[in-house]
Amino acid sequence: MKYTKNFYQIKSNLEIFERLKAERETIGYYNLPYQDTTEIKKYAQSITKKYVVVLGIGGSSLGARAIYEFLLPSNNYSKDLLFLETVDPLKINHCLKKVDLKDAQFVVISKSGNTIETISLFKYLNSLVEIDKSNCTIISEAQSSLTQFANDNNIKVFDLAKNVGGRFSVFSVVGLVPLAMVGVDIDNLLNGCKRVVDSFFKQEEYYKPIIRKARFLVENKSRFNINVLFSYSSLLESFNKWYVQLWAESLGKVNVNGTRQALTPIGLVGPVDQHSFLQMIMDGVRDKTVTFIKIDDLKDGTIIPKDSSKKFDNLSWGCAEDFTFNELLNMQADATIQSIQEQDDIPCDVISIRTVDEYNIAKIMFSYQLLVSCIGAFLQINTYDQPGVEYGKINLAEKFTQTS
Amino acid sequence: MKYTKNFYQIKSNLEIFERLKAERETIGYYNLPYQDTTEIKKYAQSITKKYVVVLGIGGSSLGARAIYEFLLPSNNYSKDLLFLETVDPLKINHCLKKVDLKDAQFVVISKSGNTIETISLFKYLNSLVEIDKSNCTIISEAQSSLTQFANDNNIKVFDLAKNVGGRFSVFSVVGLVPLAMVGVDIDNLLNGCKRVVDSFFKQEEYYKPIIRKARFLVENKSRFNINVLFSYSSLLESFNKWYVQLWAESLGKVNVNGTRQALTPIGLVGPVDQHSFLQMIMDGVRDKTVTFIKIDDLKDGTIIPKDSSKKFDNLSWGCAEDFTFNELLNMQADATIQSIQEQDDIPCDVISIRTVDEYNIAKIMFSYQLLVSCIGAFLQINTYDQPGVEYGKINLAEKFTQTS
Structure with a gap:
């Protein structure tokens, strides 16, 4: 009898980095x-x-x-x-x-x-x-x-x-x-991408946060099988959808050992979801990691005005008057982040986007692509194929043949 | 030494039904x-x-x-x-x-x-x-x-x-x-609600599907901690968001035994998410139940036309010509459902909405409210409070005091 098997094990950060460097030739x-x-x-x-x-x-x-x-x-x-x-x-x-x-x-x-x-x-x-x-x-x-x-x-x-x-x-x-x-x-979009990809492959600024996060998520995937992205701006609603697709379609795979893998993405938008989903994060089973995204400067100075007629005097939250909506939004994000961090056992990180322009949105999107590549490498899966979405297409073609 | 504790156990369907009947007096x-x-x-x-x-x-x-x-x-x-x-x-x-x-x-x-x-x-x-x-x-x-x-x-x-x-x-x-x-x-909205609530409390048509589904989800909550709602119509995009709030805020709770509970909701829209998230359902870890929603009659006969000029002759999917988009949508739903069911180990159910009107949307929304009430009763939680969303509010008020 002969039995040989090299079971999957989590590789060193450096081996994963080398794998990504090699991928640049083909992906x-x-x-x-x-x-x-x-x-x-x-x-x-x-x-x-x-x-x-x-x-x-x-x-x-x-x-x-x-x-x-x-x-x-x-x-x-x-x-x-x-x-x-x-x-x-x-x-x-x-x-x-x-x-x-x-x-x-x-x-x-x-x-x-x-x-x-x-x-x-x-x-x-x-x-x-x-x-x-x-x-x-x-x-x-x-x-x-x-x-x-x-x-x-x-x-x-x-x-x-x-x-x-x-x-x-x-x-x-x-x-x-x-x-x-x-x-x-x-061009400014691509400048943002270059900033991230250059830094990553030179093992500078963005290298460690990305590869360490990937490693953490993979090492804890059985306990925390859900990854929540909590974006504090409705400008990021479609970005969330893009994240969900990128994550789900890349990371829902069978790996080299034949084991099913899945880190399930969820996109939330603050402050709206702070009034609902937050309940589940705070009091529910500890099966979620949470990443917050904040935008420092929305380039908008709209103020919550004080009404000189005193009409609103008896309504609550007079303390918010004269603040900008931008400030309110970020204070709400900070209050929620604080609530989560006080729980001690919810893994949580915060990404700040400086302002609303091409350069900054490209940076975060490219970082997420690199993060997904790293996670895929740690999981020992093929991050770039999608065999599971093909079945439905075959079934659909058959249905047309049957009904024509 | 004296130690008494009646640990939580899943109650009979009838006991849960009685609890809901009692809730009608206060909720x-x-x-x-x-x-x-x-x-x-x-x-x-x-x-x-x-x-x-x-x-x-x-x-x-x-x-x-x-x-x-x-x-x-x-x-x-x-x-x-x-x-x-x-x-x-x-x-x-x-x-x-x-x-x-x-x-x-x-x-x-x-x-x-x-x-x-x-x-x-x-x-x-x-x-x-x-x-x-x-x-x-x-x-x-x-x-x-x-x-x-x-x-x-x-x-x-x-x-x-x-x-x-x-x-x-x-x-x-x-x-x-x-x-x-x-x-x-x-009034037609409320008629749809009445149809469901009357039937449920008379233990008729809608009683068994709702209470059995609730029981299944609770009995298997450790294995399947994610509940996907896959709606095959973009008309249901906001309905999905409503579902996610209802589910997350009601069911993310600490129960009578002090144990954290969470059945995590995810809303998908077909056919868009069939091109992405479906990969994770098909090939990823078996941690999800999937409920499909289809709309039988969209009250729209728009056809995928045949072009008499033969301009499109060399493009694929000529077989779809002369079908309505409504038919295509439902055939896509059926193809995806079939793909999932062929997997054997993904719990899956299908809800059909007859047509697009007040009566039918109210029926499904009220059914979901009853389903959540049943699950909450099985989980032995308070389905109707939200202590976990209050922390953030307190933190926010403090921030205003600090910065004013």
Whole structure:
């Protein structure tokens, strides 16, 4: 009898770091910060339509949407950016009410080129308004049938590299093209990415916090199987959704030992969820880690005003008058953080974003991508595939065959 | 030495049923379906403004929002309903751009009357437009300082009964008043509630599915500590948020034996999350139950059209042409359900909503309230309090004292 098995064990931080360094040769997202954006910017400037309508789902929309919705309230973009990411007919038609279809540029995004939701929406929109080279941009892999379609119809197409996965594609043409069209400073986005990736691979500022956090989460994954991201600004609502996708689809895997892995992500928004979910974190089972995100400077000085007529004198919280809403928001975050830290047994960390701009949102998003890569390496899984989402597609194709 | 302790044990279904029957005497939400709506409807009809702006957070906004956003795309309401539930200044001001403040009715909702977000927003809005009896409605407990304020200023106030908790208040004046203002059929909502509550307490149709599900979740809470709600329609996005609040704030508690309890809720929306989170459900650790919600009839016949020009002939999924988007959505749901069921070891159930109207959304919301009450009874917790959200408020008040 012969039995040999090298069971999985948590490797040293240095071994994980070496694995990530090796991944840079094959996994595309690491090198996106260094791409040349000249063609994207030039093309984006040539688009003069009032509306930019993205047809894409999951990785094809969540990243750009996170950035756009973070920046929108503090910027006056001359174009509106909309995302059609559902096949819900009521919702589609309700969304389209806001758009002048004749004054819209359609950006059709599908990595594989055969995403049923996106292709079906494309056909539907083409029945409402003729879609051709005058009002369409396509983003897909070079060999896909969608790219072929673009070439056949002289439609501008941007190639998405095969080694950039959908959920890691926000800083590729998938995110940059639609964002550049509405006026987002994409170079500043990439500057933020570079700041993080350079620092990480030189083992400087961002290296230790990222790799140590990854190690902590993996070493304690059985006790704390849920990772809460508690963002103290509604500007980060779509960022939360992007985080949930990145985390769930990358980390829900069977590892080299054949063991099922899962660190389950939850996105919360403060102060709203402070009135509800916080109850479960404070008094419930200790199965959650909590990461807070705060924005130091919202670039907004709106004040909670004092009313000189004394009309409000008998209402509570007079103490909050003359503070800005920005201050109130951060004091609420601090009060919640303090409540959690006083519990002693809830693992908790805090990330501060300096202000609301391209550079800062890119920094946090790229850090999260690196964090997920580290966790995946510690877990000994393939962070970049998604076999579990393929079953449903096969079942769906069968259903069409049965009912046709 | 004397030591007596009756340790917690799971009680029989009948004992739990008896506990819920007893709760009807003290917990207000059970009897809301039978309230008289005459005054609400009469008052709502007297409001002629174009915009209805709700100032409220958590339990004061999530329920009405869930119903409104479910019904909105298939109804042409003459008024717009907006919810200000954040203190994010950029977001507030961005929201307010869509509103003519002079043509708006402000509905200020706070159960306690001293919710800092709501009071601060109220003061801010009053600095933009005079808010008085001509354009304001207040909903609060009878003894609160906000009710006192309303009386002092001759502003119409609706009393929220003390024994109706925020997260169980959607079918009280908290939800019904703003919904009636924009034209939602609130009597049909209550009819849906009655159908469920009557059936449950007569131990008819809805009794067994609810109490058995509650029992299953509690008996398996250590193995499956996460409960995923996978709604196959973006119309249910806000419903998911309402579910997460109801579940988390009710069930994250210390029980009679001093043991921490938590069944952690996660809301997903299909088909979007089928492209991401599904990976974690399929291949990750078996720590999740999954409940699917489908809508049989979206009352929308929009078709995925065939293009006669043969332009799309080389794109994939030609098999989906001539199907409606409604059919595609439900086939996607069925394909995902099938994938999960083929796994054998993921607990899974499916709820079908017949169609998009008041009656059907009320039925599912009331069923969820009953389910939470049953789970709370099995867990031997107080389902209706929220001690864990109070700490933060105390910390916040201290911070204002320190910085003033």
